[in-house]
Structure formats: C-alpha cells, structure tokens
Amino acid sequence: MSELPNSLLHLIDQETNQPADPAIHRIAEAACQRATQGRPDAVLSVLFYGSCLRSGVPHDSLVDLYLLVDSYDSVHAGTLMRHLNRLLPPNVYYIEIAHEGRTVRAKYAVMTLDQFARRVGPAGFHPYFWARFAQPTGILAARDEESRQETVAALARATVTLARAARGLFGQTPPPEVLWTRAFAETYRTELRAEDGGRARQLYDRYGDRYDRIWECLQAEGLLSETLSTSEGARRWLMRRLAGKLLSVLRLAKAAFTFTDGQAYLLWKIERHSGVRVAPTAWQKRHPLLSAPILAWRLYRRGGFR
Structure with missing residues (x-):
C-alpha cells in the first residue's frame, strides 16, 4: 500500500487531540495503573472511542478505552493471559471509579501498539480493528511524541484499509456517501451485532463531512483506484463474515x-x-x-x- 497522505495524517492528528471530560481522563489513568501493575510508562498511548466519545457524556454508559502497550510482559504476570492477549487480541477488562460524587464506568482493552498497527493495516483481514478505528477516535495520552505519531499513523491506516476493502465491492469508484455507508454495513455483518442495519447510515449522517474529507484525501492519492474484481471483493467479504x-x-x-x-x-x-x-x-x-x-x-x- 502507498504511503499515507500527509493530508490524511494531519486530519487524523487534529481529530485525536480533541478535549475530553475530566472524568474520562481520570478513569483512563486508573485503568493504566491497574493494567500495568503500577507501571503506567508501559502504556504507549490511550485511545478513547465509541458512544461516550460521540455523546461527550461519561455517565450512564461505559467509556470505551484502548490501552496500547509496549509488550504483554508489561501487563500480564501470567503466561496464559499473555498468550490469550497475543492470539486473540484484545483482552478486555472492566473498571469503575468515583469522580466528583458520581460513578464512572469503563471497559478497557489491552493490546500492544505493534500488534494494533498490524491489525488495522492490510495484513488484518478481518475488520474488527480497522472498522472501529476508522471512526472518530481520541488520544487521551501518549508516553512520548513518537508513540503518539505511531498511533496517529495506525488510525489513519485504519481508514485506508476500510475504504479500500469496501472499494472492492464496486466496479466504478462510488461517491463517498455510498462507499462509507456500504463499508460500515458490511463490517456490521461480520460480527454478532445488536445494532440494526440503519446504524451504518447513522454514522455517515453524523460524520459525513469527516468521511468526505477522508475520501478526498484517498482519491487524490489514487488509493481508491480499482484493485480487485467485484466478484473477488464480494468473496473476501463473505469470508470475513464466516470467520467473524x-x-x-x-x-x-x-x-x-x-x-x-x-x-x-x-x-x-x-x-x-x-x-x-x-x-x-x-x-x-x-x-x-x-x-x-x-x-x-x-x-x-x-x-x-x-
């Protein structure tokens, strides 16, 4: 795959830097402390995504977090947990804290940044990772600037992977609205989802300007040119559904x-x-x-x- 367009990296970098409620930062810090057994420097970056990011309200639902770490040895004392995390990432845990008199709840996933970067790229056949993180995501914290930029690049790569996977379903390059709506509809079919089919359309309706800008970045770099026959594209999505x-x-x-x-x-x-x-x-x-x-x-x- 071609290098990531600078315009796309800039767009994602700006997006990840949006402010979050103090309660979300507080529970992210608590999750890092627990996950790393008091060694929070093992966390390279903390991602915030999902319904709480969309609503901006940390109460009445779960805050969705990803802790991207340097190694599984840093977060798991036991061999079994290390192997489970590596073979079927991520491991997911629950935490709740009191903040300003209210309870804040979160589920946090643990995964190495290296493995995350691979799974959101073309080597990640199944969309479990790249479909989630092609959506708006915040970076609550990063250990250093290098870790932050690696995370931004991985999030940008997720958008490219999703768009190119969906592109294989069309003969001619579709309009952005058609591409993204079909992309998310197909990814929902690869998992055991509780949401109905209209969720894909809702995502585009809410963030249409964002997805249009990403589409323009990819189109300008030729990253949406046809790479597969439509029959091969459909076959790959069928395999993703079966495996998913x-x-x-x-x-x-x-x-x-x-x-x-x-x-x-x-x-x-x-x-x-x-x-x-x-x-x-x-x-x-x-x-x-x-x-x-x-x-x-x-x-x-x-x-x-x-």
Whole structure:
C-alpha cells in the first residue's frame, strides 16, 4: 500500500487531540495503573472511542478505552493471559471509579501498539480493528511524541484499509456517501451485532463531512483506484463474515473469563441495543466461560444480534 497522505495524517492528528471530560481522563489513568501493575510508562498511548466519545457524556454508559502497550510482559504476570492477549487480541477488562460524587464506568482493552498497527493495516483481514478505528477516535495520552505519531499513523491506516476493502465491492469508484455507508454495513455483518442495519447510515449522517474529507484525501492519492474484481471483493467479504461469527463467539467467551461481571455487562449491552433480554440460569452465572456459547446461541435465535 502507498504511503499515507500527509493530508490524511494531519486530519487524523487534529481529530485525536480533541478535549475530553475530566472524568474520562481520570478513569483512563486508573485503568493504566491497574493494567500495568503500577507501571503506567508501559502504556504507549490511550485511545478513547465509541458512544461516550460521540455523546461527550461519561455517565450512564461505559467509556470505551484502548490501552496500547509496549509488550504483554508489561501487563500480564501470567503466561496464559499473555498468550490469550497475543492470539486473540484484545483482552478486555472492566473498571469503575468515583469522580466528583458520581460513578464512572469503563471497559478497557489491552493490546500492544505493534500488534494494533498490524491489525488495522492490510495484513488484518478481518475488520474488527480497522472498522472501529476508522471512526472518530481520541488520544487521551501518549508516553512520548513518537508513540503518539505511531498511533496517529495506525488510525489513519485504519481508514485506508476500510475504504479500500469496501472499494472492492464496486466496479466504478462510488461517491463517498455510498462507499462509507456500504463499508460500515458490511463490517456490521461480520460480527454478532445488536445494532440494526440503519446504524451504518447513522454514522455517515453524523460524520459525513469527516468521511468526505477522508475520501478526498484517498482519491487524490489514487488509493481508491480499482484493485480487485467485484466478484473477488464480494468473496473476501463473505469470508470475513464466516470467520467473524466464530471470532465473535470466541471473544465473547474470553471476555467472560477476563472481564469482571462480563456476562452481566454483555447481556445488558445486547438488551440495550436490541431490546432482547435473556436471563442466565444460576449455573450459567457461576460458569460464565462454559455457558457463553449457550447464551450466545439463545440470543442469536431471539434476534439479539445478527
């Protein structure tokens, strides 16, 4: 893939530098302290994304954070957790703190910056990472300027990867609105998602100016020129959907193991987005890891995700 356009890097750099609520900075600091066993210098950068970034309100929902670290040895004392993090990243954890008399809750994912940079690029076949981080993202903190710039480049790369993957579905270069709406619609189909199909359109409607500017950057550099036949592009997305369902189940199972109260959180989130409520049995509450595939199947059959 060609070098990243300077115009794109500048756009993403500016976007990542937007201010965030003090409560979000506070819970990010607490997450870094916990994740690194008191060695926060192991965190190269902290990403903030998702619904709280869009709303700007840190209460009434979970703050979504990514801690990009220098190595898994820095954050995991046990061999099992290191291997799980490396083989099926990221590991996801829950934290809550009191801030100015109110409770702030977050889920934070842990991953090395090197692995993150690879997964958002063309080597990352599945869109789990590059679709998330092609969306607006803030950098709450960085260990140094080099780490910050590496993170900015990775976020810019995610937008290129998503756009080029979606471009393979069209014969002629589509208008930006068509490209991005189709891109997000396809990525939702690769995971067990609670959101309905209109979410892709909502993303473009909210951030249309941003995505249009990114489209212009990529188009000016020839990065949206046709690289695949439409049949090959469609085949790749089919493979992503097939692999994605399995990966989603595996990540749900791992989250039940690594995430404090993970089962309750996951069921709450699915109910919040889809309206489908499933009450786990007493045995399922005691054995969240073993019961994760059973609950996932029940939710899927009732329309909790697609």
